[in-house]
Amino acid sequence: MARIAVIDYDKCNPNKCGHFLCERVCPVNRMGGEAIIIDEENYRPIIQEASCTGCGICVHKCPFNAITIVNLPEQLDEDCVHRYGINGFVLYRLPVVKEGMVVGILGPNGTGKTTAVKILSGQLLPNLCGDNDSWDNVIKAFRGNELQTYFERLKNKEIRPVVKPQYVDLIPKAVRGKVRDLLRKADESGRFDEVVKELELENVLDRDIRHLSGGELQRVAIAAALLRNAEFYFFDEPSSYLDIRQRLRIAKIIRKLAESGKNVLAVEHDLAILDYMSDIIHVVYGKPGAYGIFSQPKSTRNGINEFLRGYLRDENVRFRPYEINFSKKSERKSQEGEILVEYPPLVKDYGSFRLEAEGGELYIGEVVGIVGPNGIGKTTFVKMLAGVEKPTEGEIDWSLTVSYKPQYIKTDYEGTVYELLSKIDAGKLMSSFYKSELLNPLGIPELYDKNVNDLSGGELQRVAITACLLRDADLYLLDEPSAHLDVEQRLAVSKAIRSLMAKNEKTALIVEHDVMMVDYLSDRLIVFEGQPGRFGKASKPMGMREGMNRFLASVGVTFRRDPDTGRPRANKEGSVKDREQKERGEYYYT
Numbered sequence: 001m002a003r004i005a006v007i008d009y010d011k012c013n014p015n016k017c018g019h020f021l022c023e024r025v026c027p028v029n030r031m032g033g034e035a036i037i038i039d040e041e042n043y044r045p046i047i048q049e050a051s052c053t054g055c056g057i058c059v060h061k062c063p064f065n066a067i068t069i070v071n072l073p074e075q076l077d078e079d080c081v082h083r084y085g086i087n088g089f090v091l092y093r094l095p096v097v098k099e100g101m102v103v104g105i106l107g108p109n110g111t112g113k114t115t116a117v118k119i120l121s122g123q124l125l126p127n128l129c130g131d132n133d134s135w136d137n138v139i140k141a142f143r144g145n146e147l148q149t150y151f152e153r154l155k156n157k158e159i160r161p162v163v164k165p166q167y168v169d170l171i172p173k174a175v176r177g178k179v180r181d182l183l184r185k186a187d188e189s190g191r192f193d194e195v196v197k198e199l200e201l202e203n204v205l206d207r208d209i210r211h212l213s214g215g216e217l218q219r220v221a222i223a224a225a226l227l228r229n230a231e232f233y234f235f236d237e238p239s240s241y242l243d244i245r246q247r248l249r250i251a252k253i254i255r256k257l258a259e260s261g262k263n264v265l266a267v268e269h270d271l272a273i274l275d276y277m278s279d280i281i282h283v284v285y286g287k288p289g290a291y292g293i294f295s296q297p298k299s300t301r302n303g304i305n306e307f308l309r310g311y312l313r314d315e316n317v318r319f320r321p322y323e324i325n326f327s328k329k330s331e332r333k334s335q336e337g338e339i340l341v342e343y344p345p346l347v348k349d350y351g352s353f354r355l356e357a358e359g360g361e362l363y364i365g366e367v368v369g370i371v372g373p374n375g376i377g378k379t380t381f382v383k384m385l386a387g388v389e390k391p392t393e394g395e396i397d398w399s400l401t402v403s404y405k406p407q408y409i410k411t412d413y414e415g416t417v418y419e420l421l422s423k424i425d426a427g428k429l430m431s432s433f434y435k436s437e438l439l440n441p442l443g444i445p446e447l448y449d450k451n452v453n454d455l456s457g458g459e460l461q462r463v464a465i466t467a468c469l470l471r472d473a474d475l476y477l478l479d480e481p482s483a484h485l486d487v488e489q490r491l492a493v494s495k496a497i498r499s500l501m502a503k504n505e506k507t508a509l510i511v512e513h514d515v516m517m518v519d520y521l522s523d524r525l526i527v528f529e530g531q532p533g534r535f536g537k538a539s540k541p542m543g544m545r546e547g548m549n550r551f552l553a554s555v556g557v558t559f560r561r562d563p564d565t566g567r568p569r570a571n572k573e574g575s576v577k578d579r580e581q582k583e584r585g586e587y588y589y590t
């Protein structure tokens with residue numbers, strides 16, 4: 001076994017642990033050895049892997065969980081691609097890049113996906129876990145591997161990479177001006193009109209980048225990438241902020257790009273979309289922040305199923321102690337439970353936008369999924385239920401308190417995560433119930449000392465969800481809680497919401513576009529249809545089967561369940577299954 005010791009220096013704080021506690025407790029050091037030495041210049045500890053025995057004492061003693069020690073098979077050493085310095089994150093292996101194919105990447109945040117892409121796009125020269133300083137050595141290291149030719153071409157500047165970044169919310173900070181000008185500048189392929197039409201951007205061309213919604217920014221960023229003339233395209237989370245129709249649409253567009261002979265790599269956490277888009281996939285596993293290993297390429301179906309099982313068969317590696325399963329849960333009986341609120345048919349007319357909602361009821365303890373496009377009146381509906389917005393027709397003579405997590409999270413909070421959350425409810429942060437049901441599953445205590453302004457998109461999302469669920473309210477509304485979260489985090493959030501609603505006897509409405517998450521999370525569904533920005537119709541809350549059928553019929557896509565894992569899989573349009581299911585009107589749950 002080879003040992004790696006990783007220290008997260010963002011968490012390490014020698015002044016607060018009683019001055020290098022790890023060094024003082026290390027048995028090797030106590031015997032006069034030097035497993036841990038102090039880097040006086042940077043005032044931080046360094047673990048010397050050659051002297052460390054792997055006893056794990058420092059790992060348990062460090063009050064900030066800053067140290068990770070792992071033993072990995074010795075033969076992995078040969079596949080070590082990059083290490084961010086002594087005691088830094090280690091990346092093993094890289095994904096393949098194949099002309100004419102979409103190669104999907106599936107794995108937790110913090111396991112090196114972006115690092116791999118930086119290497120493949122030539123932005124980062126991998127040090128081969130030593131002191132490598134040339135691309136020639138990289139080419140040598142990959143001799144006999146499919147990537148050898150790729151790196152040769154990259155070195156000779158024959159390959160030009162284009163990257164659609166993960167956090168589209170940051171684009172307005174870096175780019176100014178009108179959408180039209182931005183896309184014109186990117187247009188090296190002369191496909192401006194075609195791409196604008198495909199991504200339905202006609203109406204925003206004359207808008208300033210600063211005034212776009214998240215979904216619009218996402219489509220502009222994808223369009224800008226498509227318009228370039230490149231050989232290698234990388235799409236980092238192309239689905240965030242898009243509704244399901246738009247997700248399927250961009251999946252098709254990305255496929256078409258590959259079919260035109262390009263190399264395409266995509267990281268995607270919406271499993272239905274990853275499945276729909278990819279020809280092959282790599283699973284990335286490891287320990288977030290410490291190390292990541294790219295699996296062998298796998299067929300898409302098999303790779304996703306192995307990922308859910310937590311076991312890679314070819315590699316004989318179990319990387320998660322439990323399986324993720326989507327076995328059918330029993331549908332809620334509609335008369336069950338105590339009613340939170342019963343509402344009459346409601347209309348809201350803003351002049352330019354009109355919403356009509358069927359009357360219905362919400363139960364205490366249930367989670368209701370809300371599905372439908374962006375801009376269709378979902379927020380308006382909840383505001384009426386809460387008594388914040390007065391309906392044009394229909395009467396609401398109650399007021400419910402609502403805790404709301406918006407789709408786009410803005411931060412101008414100066415302070416740490418702990419300060420932010422303790423202001424909402426310091427008592428709940430101490431409660432063992434909230435620790436076990438919400439805080440620990442979402443990994444919040446590890447973020448306490450971080451400044452809210454320094455959080456990554458995924459960290460900010462988890463903090464915003466926590467903040468929403470810590471508030472006392474009758475009704476919780478969370479808009480797209482899955483954005484920027486990896487699959488395990490999506491499931492952890494789903495479980496936390498379900499459990500808090502059931503145990504606290506509250507009700508949640510969740511707007512969600514990831515079909516897997518909708519399926520996992522919801523007891524019932526409200527389906528919104530209509531024309532975004534013009535008019536919307538909201539159904540009453542329906543059973544999952546009826547709701548999914550109605551919703552998927554309006555999008556025109558059929559889903560089936562994977563027989564092994566029970567996960568929802570989108571049928572390819574026009575396939576035998578797709579046609580059969582459409583004929584029977586069964587868009588889901590066959």
Ligand code: ADP
Pocket residue numbers: 084088089108109110111112113114115116288289290
């Ligand atoms: P992913 O894309 O899978 O979320 P990344 O490749 O962005 O993962 O990062 C993997 C890990 O590498 C991070 O958790 C971080 O600890 C480390 N890392 C990333 N960039 C740097 C850097 N420039 N210097 C040191 N460590 C880094």
Ligand code: ADP
Pocket residue numbers: 350353373374375376377378379380381532533534
């Ligand atoms: P969703 O939550 O489904 O994205 P919203 O309920 O936020 O949709 O908005 C639906 C439509 O109503 C949008 O076109 C929006 O511009 C419009 N709208 C929302 N609030 C107002 C308002 N106070 N005045 C006028 N139009 C509004």
Ligand code: SF4
Pocket residue numbers: 007011012013014017019020021022023045061062063064065066067
């Ligand atoms: Fe202290 Fe932990 Fe840093 Fe060691 S790693 S110096 S124990 S904070």
Ligand code: SF4
Pocket residue numbers: 025026027028029035036047051052053054055056057058059069
């Ligand atoms: Fe020392 Fe044990 Fe930590 Fe290694 S794992 S540095 S031997 S305390």
